[in-house]
Amino acid sequence: MASDAVNFDDSNSVSDLANFISRAKTIEDGAAQFVARKTALAVYVPILVPADLGQGGYTILGMRVHRLAQPAEVNASYSLASIQDRLARMGETSVEFSLPPVEENPKWAGISVPVSGWEDAGAVANDTLSSSAQSGIDAVAQALPENPGLPVLVQVRQRIWSTQVPDVGMEIPMGAAFAMHALGFLIPGGQCRVLRNGSWTRLSNERGHVLARKASLLV
Numbered sequence: 001m002a003s004d005a006v007n008f009d010d011s012n013s014v015s016d017l018a019n020f021i022s023r024a025k026t027i028e029d030g031a032a033q034f035v036a037r038k039t040a041l042a043v044y045v046p047i048l049v050p051a052d053l054g055q056g057g058y059t060i061l062g063m064r065v066h067r068l069a070q071p072a073e074v075n076a077s078y079s080l081a082s083i084q085d086r087l088a089r090m091g092e093t094s095v096e097f098s099l100p101p102v103e104e105n106p107k108w109a110g111i112s113v114p115v116s117g118w119e120d121a122g123a124v125a126n127d128t129l130s131s132s133a134q135s136g137i138d139a140v141a142q143a144l145p146e147n148p149g150l151p152v153l154v155q156v157r158q159r160i161w162s163t164q165v166p167d168v169g170m171e172i173p174m175g176a177a178f179a180m181h182a183l184g185f186l187i188p189g190g191q192c193r194v195l196r197n198g199s200w201t202r203l204s205n206e207r208g209h210v211l212a213r214k215a216s217l218l219v
Contacts (some may be wrong), residue, residue, distance in 0.1 A: 036074035133181035
């Protein structure tokens with residue numbers, strides 16, 4: 001039976017979730033996917049999603065894993081606003097999080113993210129990712145016209161964030177660097193592991209993970 005609530009290991013885990021959701025909401029005010037396996041709760045948030053998943057480009061997700069006090073079974077998506085509402089209702093020391101009553105169905109949540117089978121592809125300096133993220137932020141700002149509509153915004157973001165981080169000797173989309181930066185995962189002077197699994201690239205460190213899938217155009 002699926003859970004209607006999850007119990008976090010401690011109040012720090014609750015604070016971590018609140019911070020993660022808050023940062024994600026400033027990037028893409030959509031939904032988060034909760035996937036609980038035993039005592040691990042993986043929370044995925046969208047950073048970059050193509051207007052049409054079948055038309056190429058990158059899908060980029062941020063992810064953090066939170067430790068639960070008891071095993072739970074969850075695989076559902078909820079709006080970021082509803083998650084924040086539930087968190088706001090919790091007391092300062094409460095660790096029981098009631099799942100929102102209404103589920104969302106974002107198109108990206110149907111993508112199967114690999115859990116195993118990742119192969120190490122090297123490492124990249126956090127400072128390099130931070131610099132690349134800032135360059136991309138500046139490029140997006142310069143490319144957007146005044147009062148752009150959503151289609152223009154999506155097109156510009158997809159074009160710029162799909163370009164590769166320069167001078168790292170491997171394919172890493174700038175959008176993945178932006179995600180690590182915007183979600184607060186980058187520690188100055190540190191490094192991120194780079195892992196591959198088919199069309200997926202993952203950047204990982206002790207603060208969190210970013211997953212990027214390069215889609216092929218359907219013909």
